[in-house]
Amino acid sequence: MKKGLRWGLWGILLAGIIGYSIYTMLQPLKAELIEVHPQTIAKTFREEGVVVPKLEKEIYASLGGKVTVVNVEVGQDISKGDLVVQLDTEEIGHQLNQLRGQLASVEGQELQAFRQPYGSQVAQQQLAIQQAEVQLDAARKEFDRVKALHQAGAVSQETYDQAEIAVKQAENLLFQQEQALMLLMEQSDPPTGTREQFSGLRQALAAQIALLESQLAKGKIYAPMDGKIKTVNVKEGEVIAAGTPIAGIFRPGGYDVEVFLLAEDVVQVKPGMKVKVIQESNAKDTAYEGTVAKVAPAASEKQSALGLVERRVKVTVDLDGDVNTLRPGYTLDVEFTTHRQEGKLVVPKTVVFPYDKGDAVWVVREGKAVIQPVTTGLETGTDVVIEEGLQSGDRVIINPKLEGLKEGKKVAG
Known part of the structure; x- marks a missing residue:
C-alpha cells in the first residue's frame, strides 16, 4: 500500500514537470x-582643439635696453598707436646730440674752406688793374713819341732808353696787379679732393644720425592694431634684448579652433568640410557649427596626454555664428564626419x-x-x-x- 502510494506521488510529480515543460515551451x-x-548614418571621430583668435599679433622689441614704462595689462582694450612699452633711450639721445654737433662743425669747416673773397677786395684789385692798364697805355704812347723824335735826332739815347724802361715798368705793374687778383681768387678754391672729403664726412655723420634716430624711435613701442591685450611678457626695470616678445594682442569676436590630428585621421579631412564643435559644460553643452579652413601641409611633433610624442597635422576650423562667449585658450571637442549615408x-x-x-x-x-x-x-x-x-x-x-x-x-x- 505504501509502495503504491509512493509510486503515485512520483507519477504526479513527473506529470507536473512534463506539463510545466510543455507549457514553458x-x-x-x-x-x-x-x-x-x-x-542617416555618419562615421565620425572627435579630437580636442584650442580656441585661437583669427587675428592676433605678437609685439617684439626692436631695440635692447631697460624697460622704463609698461603701459598695458592683460585684458585691457587698446587702440592702434597706443603706447605699450617704453625703453630707456637717454644714452642714445646723448650720442645723437654729439653726432649732430660734429656734423655742424664739419659743415662750418667746409664753409670756411670754400669761402669767397670779400667783394670790396675784388673790386679794389680790379681798379688797380685798370689804373695799371691806363699807365701802360700812357707809357706806350710816350715811348712812340720819343721813338719818333729819337729817329729824327731830336732826343738823346738816354731819353729814348728811359721811355722804353717806363713801358716795361708799366707792363710789369699790370702783370703784378693781375697776378694779385688771381691769387685772391685762388685762395677761395681749396686743393683737389677737398670737396669730396667734406662730402664723405657729411654723409658718414648723416648715416650715423639716421641710425640713432631710428633706434630712438624704436624705444617707444606702440600697438599695431585695435584689440585686447592677451599677454604681457616684461616688467618695468627689466633689461631686455632686441627681439624679446613684449606683449600679445588679439581682436575679440573672431575665433578659429586649432586641432592636431593623427596622420590616419587627417587623410579624410579636406578644406570646406563641415564640422561640429562642442563646448562641454557642467550645466549644458554648447554646440557650434564650423568649417575646415586650412590643413597644414606637414606634420609636427606633439606630446600626448600620456607623454607620448606623436606626429600630428594642424587643422584650422573656422567657427560660424555667435562666438562671443568663447575666449582664447578654451578647449573644445571637434567632431569630424568622414562618411555620411x-x-x-x-x-x-x-x-x-x-x-x-x-x-x-x-x-x-x-x-x-x-x-x-x-x-x-x-x-x-x-x-x-x-x-x-x-x-x-x-x-x-x-x-x-x-x-x-x-x-x-x-x-x-
Whole structure:
C-alpha cells in the first residue's frame, strides 16, 4: 500500500514537470526588439582643439635696453598707436646730440674752406688793374713819341732808353696787379679732393644720425592694431634684448579652433568640410557649427596626454555664428564626419553574428525567431549598415545570445 502510494506521488510529480515543460515551451520568448527603417548614418571621430583668435599679433622689441614704462595689462582694450612699452633711450639721445654737433662743425669747416673773397677786395684789385692798364697805355704812347723824335735826332739815347724802361715798368705793374687778383681768387678754391672729403664726412655723420634716430624711435613701442591685450611678457626695470616678445594682442569676436590630428585621421579631412564643435559644460553643452579652413601641409611633433610624442597635422576650423562667449585658450571637442549615408537600414553592431561564412541577425517574422543572413556595409563605433537581407519594418532581436533563442521559437517583443 505504501509502495503504491509512493509510486503515485512520483507519477504526479513527473506529470507536473512534463506539463510545466510543455507549457514553458509553448510560451513565447520575451526579447527586446528594434524595428528598422531608413535613416542617416555618419562615421565620425572627435579630437580636442584650442580656441585661437583669427587675428592676433605678437609685439617684439626692436631695440635692447631697460624697460622704463609698461603701459598695458592683460585684458585691457587698446587702440592702434597706443603706447605699450617704453625703453630707456637717454644714452642714445646723448650720442645723437654729439653726432649732430660734429656734423655742424664739419659743415662750418667746409664753409670756411670754400669761402669767397670779400667783394670790396675784388673790386679794389680790379681798379688797380685798370689804373695799371691806363699807365701802360700812357707809357706806350710816350715811348712812340720819343721813338719818333729819337729817329729824327731830336732826343738823346738816354731819353729814348728811359721811355722804353717806363713801358716795361708799366707792363710789369699790370702783370703784378693781375697776378694779385688771381691769387685772391685762388685762395677761395681749396686743393683737389677737398670737396669730396667734406662730402664723405657729411654723409658718414648723416648715416650715423639716421641710425640713432631710428633706434630712438624704436624705444617707444606702440600697438599695431585695435584689440585686447592677451599677454604681457616684461616688467618695468627689466633689461631686455632686441627681439624679446613684449606683449600679445588679439581682436575679440573672431575665433578659429586649432586641432592636431593623427596622420590616419587627417587623410579624410579636406578644406570646406563641415564640422561640429562642442563646448562641454557642467550645466549644458554648447554646440557650434564650423568649417575646415586650412590643413597644414606637414606634420609636427606633439606630446600626448600620456607623454607620448606623436606626429600630428594642424587643422584650422573656422567657427560660424555667435562666438562671443568663447575666449582664447578654451578647449573644445571637434567632431569630424568622414562618411555620411542617407536612407540606410542601420542596426547596432552587437546584433550581428557570424553565420555560414557570412553574417546574420535574428528577426521576428510571423511571431517566430528566424536567422536572417545579411550583407553589412558602413560601420561606425556602435552601428552598422545592412546593405542586403533586411527590409524596412523588419523587427530585429537585440540580444542574439538570448537564452532559449532558436529558430522557430515564438517571440514576444
